[in-house]
Amino acid sequence: MLSYYAHLSGHQWHISSKTWKRYIEELVKEKALPKITNRLEEIRATDRNAYTHPDINVLLEEAQILYTLCAGVNYYMAEEMRKP
Numbered sequence: 001m002l003s004y005y006a007h008l009s010g011h012q013w014h015i016s017s018k019t020w021k022r023y024i025e026e027l028v029k030e031k032a033l034p035k036i037t038n039r040l041e042e043i044r045a046t047d048r049n050a051y052t053h054p055d056i057n058v059l060l061e062e063a064q065i066l067y068t069l070c071a072g073v074n075y076y077m078a079e080e081m082r083k084p
Contacts, residue, residue, distance in 0.1 A: 001027065001040065004077040008032060020044040033080060039073040 001023045002013050008030035015022065024040050043066070058066070 001077070004032065004036070004081060005030065007081045033076065036073060036076050036080070039069065039076070043069055043073070 001020075005023065005027055006012050008027065013023075015026065020040070021044065024037055024044065027040070028037050
């Protein structure tokens with residue numbers, strides 16, 4: 001996300017807040033593609049916070065789905081960063 005932000009904004013992240021919510025908000029401000037910010041928001045709201053809790057166990061099937069979501073959004077960001 002931070003590399004994509006730097007690509008869009010033309011500078012490195014300089015805001016003290018380092019949360020997914022803030023990253024996504026700033027990506028939206030920088031006109032990131034909705035197919036990217038929507039997916040990032042879905043991962044943040046639905047999966048990321050729950051799965052970082054130490055008492056939560058992720059089933060193999062769930063891990064594969066989450067991995068696919070993350071790989072997909074990373075692909076889209078990388079493709080956008082290839083553009084001048």
